[in-house]
Amino acid sequence: MRQKVTLKQIAKELDVSISTVSKALKDSVEISLDTRQKVKAFAKLYNYKPNNIALSLKNKKTKTIGVIIPEIVHHFFTTVIGGVEKVANEKGYNVIICSSNNSFDKEVINLEMLASGSADGFILSVAKETQLKKDYHHIEETMSQGMPVVLFDRIIDEIVCDKVIIDDAKGAQTATNHLLTLGCKKIAILTTVDYISVGKLRTNGYLRALRAYDVPENEGYILKIEDIDNCESEISEFLKDKDVDAVFAVNELFAVTATKVLKEHGKIVPDDVSVIGFTDGILSKHFIPSLTTISQHGEEMGVRAAKLLIDKLEGDDSVTEEYKTVIIDTSLIQRQSTKKKEV
Amino acid sequence: MRQKVTLKQIAKELDVSISTVSKALKDSVEISLDTRQKVKAFAKLYNYKPNNIALSLKNKKTKTIGVIIPEIVHHFFTTVIGGVEKVANEKGYNVIICSSNNSFDKEVINLEMLASGSADGFILSVAKETQLKKDYHHIEETMSQGMPVVLFDRIIDEIVCDKVIIDDAKGAQTATNHLLTLGCKKIAILTTVDYISVGKLRTNGYLRALRAYDVPENEGYILKIEDIDNCESEISEFLKDKDVDAVFAVNELFAVTATKVLKEHGKIVPDDVSVIGFTDGILSKHFIPSLTTISQHGEEMGVRAAKLLIDKLEGDDSVTEEYKTVIIDTSLIQRQSTKKKEV
DNA sequence: TATTCACACGCAAACGTTTTCGTAAGGTTA
DNA sequence: TAACCTTACGAAAACGTTTGCGTGTGAATA
Numbered sequence: 140m141r142q143k144v145t146l147k148q149i150a151k152e153l154d155v156s157i158s159t160v161s162k163a164l165k166d167s168v169e170i171s172l173d174t175r176q177k178v179k180a181f182a183k184l185y186n187y188k189p190n191n192i193a194l195s196l197k198n199k200k201t202k203t204i205g206v207i208i209p210e211i212v213h214h215f216f217t218t219v220i221g222g223v224e225k226v227a228n229e230k231g232y233n234v235i236i237c238s239s240n241n242s243f244d245k246e247v248i249n250l251e252m253l254a255s256g257s258a259d260g261f262i263l264s265v266a267k268e269t270q271l272k273k274d275y276h277h278i279e280e281t282m283s284q285g286m287p288v289v290l291f292d293r294i295i296d297e298i299v300c301d302k303v304i305i306d307d308a309k310g311a312q313t314a315t316n317h318l319l320t321l322g323c324k325k326i327a328i329l330t331t332v333d334y335i336s337v338g339k340l341r342t343n344g345y346l347r348a349l350r351a352y353d354v355p356e357n358e359g360y361i362l363k364i365e366d367i368d369n370c371e372s373e374i375s376e377f378l379k380d381k382d383v384d385a386v387f388a389v390n391e392l393f394a395v396t397a398t399k400v401l402k403e404h405g406k407i408v409p410d411d412v413s414v415i416g417f418t419d420g421i422l423s424k425h426f427i428p429s430l431t432t433i434s435q436h437g438e439e440m441g442v443r444a445a446k447l448l449i450d451k452l453e454g455d456d457s458v459t460e461e462y463k464t465v466i467i468d469t470s471l472i473q474r475q476s477t478k479k480k481e482v
Numbered sequence: 483m484r485q486k487v488t489l490k491q492i493a494k495e496l497d498v499s500i501s502t503v504s505k506a507l508k509d510s511v512e513i514s515l516d517t518r519q520k521v522k523a524f525a526k527l528y529n530y531k532p533n534n535i536a537l538s539l540k541n542k543k544t545k546t547i548g549v550i551i552p553e554i555v556h557h558f559f560t561t562v563i564g565g566v567e568k569v570a571n572e573k574g575y576n577v578i579i580c581s582s583n584n585s586f587d588k589e590v591i592n593l594e595m596l597a598s599g600s601a602d603g604f605i606l607s608v609a610k611e612t613q614l615k616k617d618y619h620h621i622e623e624t625m626s627q628g629m630p631v632v633l634f635d636r637i638i639d640e641i642v643c644d645k646v647i648i649d650d651a652k653g654a655q656t657a658t659n660h661l662l663t664l665g666c667k668k669i670a671i672l673t674t675v676d677y678i679s680v681g682k683l684r685t686n687g688y689l690r691a692l693r694a695y696d697v698p699e700n701e702g703y704i705l706k707i708e709d710i711d712n713c714e715s716e717i718s719e720f721l722k723d724k725d726v727d728a729v730f731a732v733n734e735l736f737a738v739t740a741t742k743v744l745k746e747h748g749k750i751v752p753d754d755v756s757v758i759g760f761t762d763g764i765l766s767k768h769f770i771p772s773l774t775t776i777s778q779h780g781e782e783m784g785v786r787a788a789k790l791l792i793d794k795l796e797g798d799d800s801v802t803e804e805y806k807t808v809i810i811d812t813s814l815i816q817r818q819s820t821k822k823k824e825v
Numbered sequence: 826t827a828t829t830c831a832c833a834c835g836c837a838a839a840c841g842t843t844t845t846c847g848t849a850a851g852g853t854t855a
Numbered sequence: 856t857a858a859c860c861t862t863a864c865g866a867a868a869a870c871g872t873t874t875g876c877g878t879g880t881g882a883a884t885a
Contacts, residue, residue, distance in 0.1 A: 498835085499836080501834080505834090512834075514834085517833080517834085538840090539841070541840095542840070734845090
C-alpha cells in the first residue's frame with residue numbers, strides 16, 4: 140500500500156531540495172530544464188498531488204464553500220445545492236454540504252466545525268428550531284471572524300448579510316390571484332405556523348390578494364399546520380364539509396394531500412375544486428392531476444447565492460462592506476389542478 | 483472584524499509560550515492551576531477554537547468522510563446520506579458530500595480533490611458513465627494510497643473493497659413474485675439498459691421469478707429505457723395495445739409514468755393492471771393510487787456503509803485487510819397499485 | 826552548604842507547502 | 856587576474872497545532 144507521496148520524498152529520491160521540487164513542478168525558470176523534466180516525470184510516475192490541507196494552512200484559504208441546509212432529503216434544497224455546485228466548480232471551489240436536520244444544536248455544531256478551518260464561507264438556510272429560538276449567535280460569530288455568510292430561503296431579517304430569497308408574499312399573491320381570476324371565491328389556504336418565516340409570508344400574500352380582489356377574508360379558511368408529518372388527518376378534518384372552490388397550499392405535500400383528501404370527500408380536482416401548490420418538485424410534476432404551482436427556481440437561487448459568496452470571498456474590502464439581497468422571481472406553472480370555473 | 487484567534491495570539495497577550503497555552507487548554511498537570519484558569523478564561527472570552535486544518539495536517543487525519551453520489555437531487559441517495567450523517571456525527575466525523583452528476587470526469591475530479599487532504603475515506607456510488615466506461619483507476623488509486631472506500635448501490639464487482647448493496651435480483655424477484663401470486667401472468671418490465679448494474683440485476687430477478695413460476699418469458703414484455711428523462715413517450719408506445727395485466731418498474735419514475743400512461747389508455751390501476759415499483763420514495767407514497775414497491779432502506783444502507791468505513795479508518799491492520807459485502811434486505815411495501823386478480 | 830527534586834514552563838520538531846532570499850560555481854568582461 | 860554577472864539551487868520562515876524533552880527556580884533534604 141503505497142502512501143501518498145510528498146515533495147519531501149521526491150526531493151530525497153532525486154537528491155535535490157524540497158524547494159527545487161516545488162519550483163520545478165511549477166515550471167519555474169529558476170530551475171534548469173533538465174531538472175524540471177526529471178522532477179515532473181518522477182512526480183507523474185508517483186502520481187504526486189499537492190496536499191490540500193497543507194495548502195489551506197499556508198494560504199489561509201480552503202477554497203471550499205460550506206452549505207448548511209435544514210433537510211437533505213428535500214427536493215427544493217437539493218436543487219439549490221445543484222446551483223451552488225455548478226458555480227462553485229466553475230470557480231474552482233469545493234462544496235461541503237451538511238444538514239442541520241432542523242435542529243438548532245446541530246446547526247451550531249456544523250457551522251462551528253466548518254468554520255474552524257474547513258470552509259471559507261457559508262451558504263445557509265436556517266433550521267426551524269433556530270427560527271423559533273431566535274438565537275443567531277453562531278451565525279454572527281462566524282461573520283465577525285471574517286467568514287462571509289449568504290442566507291437563502293429561510294432567512295433571518297435581523298442578520299445583516301447577503302441574502303437570496305424569493306418574494307414569498309408575492310408568489311403567494313400570484314398563486315391566489317390565479318385562483319381568483321379562475322373565478323374562485325372561497326379559497327382556503329393550507330399553511331404553516333407563523334414562526335416559519337416563509338409560511339407567514341405566504342399567508343400574508345394570500346391575504347393581500349384577497350383584499351385586492353375585495354374578497355372578504357375568512358379565518359375559517361385558514362389552516363395553520365404544525366405537524367407536517369401528520370398533516371393528512373388535519374387537512375381532512377379541515378376540508379370536511381367545508382364549502383370551498385379552491386385550495387392554496389404553501390408546499391407540495393399539503394397540495395398533494397389536499398387533492399387526495401378532496402378526492403376522498405368525493406370532490407374532483409380541478410372540476411369541483413382547484414388546487415395550487417408552492418415549490419415545483421417531483422410530486423407536483425408527476426401527480427395526477429399534475430399540480431399547478433409556484434416555482435421557486437431553486438437552482439437559480441443556488442447559483443446566485445454562490446456568486447454572492449464568491450464575490451465576497453474574492454472581492455476587496457469595498458465589496459466586503461456592502462450587502463445585497465437578491466430576490467428571485469417566482470413563476471406560475473400551470474398544470475392540471477386548476478381550471479376556470481364554469482359559471 | 484475580529485479575526486480568528488490562535489494559540490500564538492493568546493500566548494502573546496498572556497505573555498506565556500504557545501505550548502503553555504496549548505497545554506493549559508488541555509488541562510495538563512504540567513501547568514499551574516492558576517495559569518490554566520487564566521488561559522481558559524481568555525480563550526473562552528475570545529472564543530478560541532482550534533484550527534482544524536492545522537490539526538488535520540499534524541494528525542494526518544481529517545476526521546471527515548467523503549460521500550460521492552451520482553445525483554444530489556435524488557430521494558434515495560439523500561436518504562442514504564441521512565444514514566451516513568447519523569453514524570458519522572455520532573463518531574465525531576464530518577461528512578462532505580459531492581455529486582458526480584453521473585459524469586465520469588466529475589467523479590474523478592471530486593475524488594481526487596477530496597483524496598488530496600480533505601477526507602480520510604470515501605463512501606461512493608459510481609456514476610453511470612463510470613459503469614459504462616469501466617475505468618476505475620481513480621478508485622483504485624485512492625485505495626492504494628491508503629484511503630478506504632466503501633461502495634454502495636451502484637457498485638463495481640471488479641473492485642475489492644467493502645460494499646453495501648441490496649440484493650437487487652432478489653428484490654426484483656420478490657416484486658415479480660408478488661405480481662404472480664396476485665394471479666398476474668402477463669407481466670411487463672420497465673427497466674434500464676444493461677450497463678446500469680442495478681437495472682440488469684433487477685431484470686434478472688424478474689426473469690428468475692417467471693421461470694420459477696413456469697411463466698414463459700416474452701421479449702416483447704421487456705422494455706429497456708435509455709433516456710430516463712423522456713421515458714413517457716417510450717413507455718406509452720410500449721404499453722399501447724399491449725395486453726398486460728401487470729407492470730414491474732425498476733424505479734419510481736417508471737412506475738408512476740406507467741400508471742399515468744395506463745390511465746390514459748383507459749386502463750385502471752390496480753383493477754385492470756397491477757403496477758409495482760422499486761425504491762420507496764416520495765412519489766410512491768403520495769401518488770394516487772399509492773404504489774406498491776420494494777423498499778431499499780436507503781438510510782440503513784448509509785448507516786452500514788458509514789460503519790464499515792469507520793471500522794476501517796479506526797481499525798488496526800487486521801481489520802484493514804478484510805473486506806465485507808453487506809447485503810441489506812429489501813422489503814415489499816404493499817399499497818394500492820397492486821391487487822389480486824379476480825378470476 | 827551542597828545536592829536533589831518537584832514544579833512550571835519554554836524550546837523545537839513535525840505535518841506539507843510556497844516563496845523570499847542567499848549563495849556557490851562557473852563564465853564573462855575589463 | 857580581479858570584478859562582476861548569470862545560472863541553478865538550497866535554506867529557512869510561515870501557516871497553527873501538539874508533545875517530548877530540556878531547564879531554571881525555589882524548596883527540601885543530607
